[in-house]
Amino acid sequence: VQLQASGGGLVQPGGSLRLACAAAGFSFSKSYMSWVRQAPGKAREAVSCLSAHDDTSYYSDAVKGRFTISRDGAKNTAYLQMTSLKPEDTAVYYCAADRWLILQRCMSGDEYAYWGQGTHVTVSS
Numbered sequence: 001v002q003l004q005a006s007g008g009g010l011v012q013p014g015g016s017l018r019l020a021c022a023a024a025g026f027s028f029s030k031s032y033m034s035w036v037r038q039a040p041g042k043a044r045e046a047v048s049c050l051s052a053h054d055d056t057s058y059y060s061d062a063v064k065g066r067f068t069i070s071r072d073g074a075k076n077t078a079y080l081q082m083t084s085l086k087p088e089d090t091a092v093y094y095c096a097a098d099r100w101l102i103l104q105r106c107m108s109g110d111e112y113a114y115w116g117q118g119t120h121v122t123v124s125s
Contacts, residue, residue, distance in 0.1 A: 001025040008119030021095030037091035046109035
């Protein structure tokens with residue numbers, strides 16, 4: 001199983017970034033996908049997830065209305081489109097996947113079985 005996150009970088013407040021997570025070695029289209037972030041000195045928090053069954057998306061209150069999660073089955077890649085970025089969005093962003101979660105655990109973060117290496121996002125002027 002491989003998850004490769006990319007797309008992080010330095011962006012000014014109010015700017016946008018799109019993160020990508022290339023997946024291999026498991027049933028991507030039938031798995032829950034999540035983006036989880038960890039800011040310096042803070043615990044990891046799930047910011048978004050996609051249901052394995054119907055691609056329903058879920059978001060934390062901190063990012064709702066600004067971030068959009070999606071997946072492209074043909075490319076085995078998940079995305080996190082981030083807009084209206086704020087300095088408090090600064091974190092390492094990880095993508096995670098799990099074939100056997102239940103819907104109620106979609107936003108559980110740490111319970112996911114597979115993890116990518118993380119990509120740094122810094123929001124600063």
